[in-house]
Amino acid sequence: MSTRVHGELELAGFVPYRLNRLAVGVSNHLADIYRERFGLDVPEWRVMATVGSQHGCTAQHIAESTRMHKTxxxxxxxxxxxxxxxxxxxxxxxxxxxxxxxTKAGRRMYTDLVPLVLERERELLACLGKEPLRGFLAGMTALETFLGLQD
Amino acid sequence: MSTRVHGELELAGFVPYRLNRLAVGVSNHLADIYRERFGLDVPEWRVMATVGSQHGCTAQHIAESTRMHKTxxxxxxxxxxxxxxxxxxxxxxxxxxxxxxxTKAGRRMYTDLVPLVLERERELLACLGKEPLRGFLAGMTALETFLGLQD
DNA sequence: CACAATTAGTTGCGGGCGCAACCATTTTGG
DNA sequence: CCAAAATGGTTGCGCCCGCAACTAATTGTG
Structure with missing residues (x-):
């Protein structure tokens, strides 16, 4: 772990900064699929994912479960x-x-898209070993709990 | 780890989504300090942090080391x-x-701000044990490497 | 039953961001 | 040595986002 001089800060080793950069990186990695190949942006992708995995849902429900602003x-x-x-x-x-x-077309896109996205996730997480992956996910969960982001 | 049915996706358990949500959460947690108390937004905070930890640097250098767009x-x-x-x-x-x-005023803000921010980071990471923290950071590093985000 | 408070959803507005184009200067290479 | 390419930085433009205000429908309360 990085040593840190009191009162000095190096952005490159600062966890919140790294976390943000990592999230952006992962997001872009995925976006290659849903943007380039299906013309969706992030909010659209999230709506597709949410609507596709349920049968009939309301905008309100989508907003809650994606934590996006209702607008x-x-x-x-x-x-x-x-x-x-x-x-x-x-x-x-x-x-x-x-x-x-x-719609029919939407369902078709969903069934094409989801396996590709899940494969990307699997492929990404494969760069961690099985045990380290467990540790990483446990860490994420602990932080989520601490920040009150649960489910 | 969550079981996952092939071809079905639940956003709540999807790592890229969780990672994004976590990064936003952590960012807001910090922003309480630098926004409410010092009136800085994220880009401004990053510039302050970068400029403060070096002696004289160029906009170009800031853009590279924060990975922000030059505009x-x-x-x-x-x-x-x-x-x-x-x-x-x-x-x-x-x-x-x-x-x-x-400037003088900038330096003063920097020396007030940085310890508070580092304390927040410490306090955040304290919700992981020492060993889990190591695992979590190792995971982050591995993902950064995989995505070519290094340093 | 009526009227206030709440909830689902949309929209106008202001602000921030990235892209592309631009200016000024420096570097390259013929 | 000069023209073309590259580099540091700024700005106009269009897009996206969240806030606040709004409409329409529903629920709660006297």
């Missing part, structure tokens, strides 16, 4: 609807909410 | 100069570049 979700949904990847039905008992669903 | 650096420097926290001298042999330095 970001609203705009992502609008884009995806324009591209006919998802559709909305103002069906339920609550006539404020609108049920969001994948 | 982002340029604008952060402009803001900090307006607030008289840093100053620029178009000194060196190369008359395109300008040497960036902390």
């Amino acid at each position: 970001r979700v609203s705009r992502a949904i609008a884009h995806l609807e324009e591209r006919d990847l998802i559709e909305r039905a103002s069906s339920t008992a609550d006539r404020r909410a609108r049920e969001v669903r994948l | 982002r650096v340029s604008r952060a420097i402009a803001h900090l100069e307006e607030r008289d926290l840093i100053e620029r001298a178009s000194s060196t042999a190369d008359r395109r570049a300008r040497e960036v330095r902390l």
Whole structure:
């Protein structure tokens, strides 16, 4: 571990900075797939992932489970609807909410996309050994808990 | 580790997503200090940290060592100069570049700020045990290497 | 039952960011 | 030695984001 002189800071070894850089790096690594090949940006990808793994969900639900701001979700949904990847039905008992669903084309994209993305994740994590991976994930979980980010 | 059904994805357990959320969380945790108490945003904080730990450096150098886009650096420097926290001298042999330095006030902020930030980092990492911390950092390093983010 | 408070979702606005283009200077190489 | 390429840095532009304000529908309360 890096030694650190009191009162001096070197950004390169500073964990919050490294963590941010790493998250950006991993995100870009993934974006190669969903952006270049499917024309999705991050919010759109997250909406696709969320809608695809459930049957009918509301924008509200998407916002909660992705932790994105509701306006970001609203705009992502609008884009995806324009591209006919998802559709909305103002069906339920609550006539404020609108049920969001994948269209045929959206479902097709989802089933093409998800395995590629999961493979990328697997391939990324493979650069850690099995045991170190466990340690790394445990660390992430502990930090998440400490910061109150759980589930 | 979470079991994962082939072809299905749950965002909450997806490492790239978790990593991004964690980085944002950690960043906000720190921002409490440098934003609320010192009125700095992320790019400004990074510039302060970089300039403060070296004696005279160029915008180019800051951009490289923080991995920020040069326009982002340029604008952060402009803001900090307006607030008289840093100053620029178009000194060196190369008359395109300008040497960036902390002013008296900037130096004062730096020496107040850095210990607080380092303390926050220490306090954050303390929620991992000593051994798990080592594992977590090793994991980060491995991922950085894999993605070519080194130093 | 009516009226206030809440909730789902959208939109105008201001701010920050990256891209590309630009200016000024320095380096390269013919 | 000069023209072309490269480099440090700034700026105009368009895009995305979050905040706050808004509409519409629902729930709670007297």
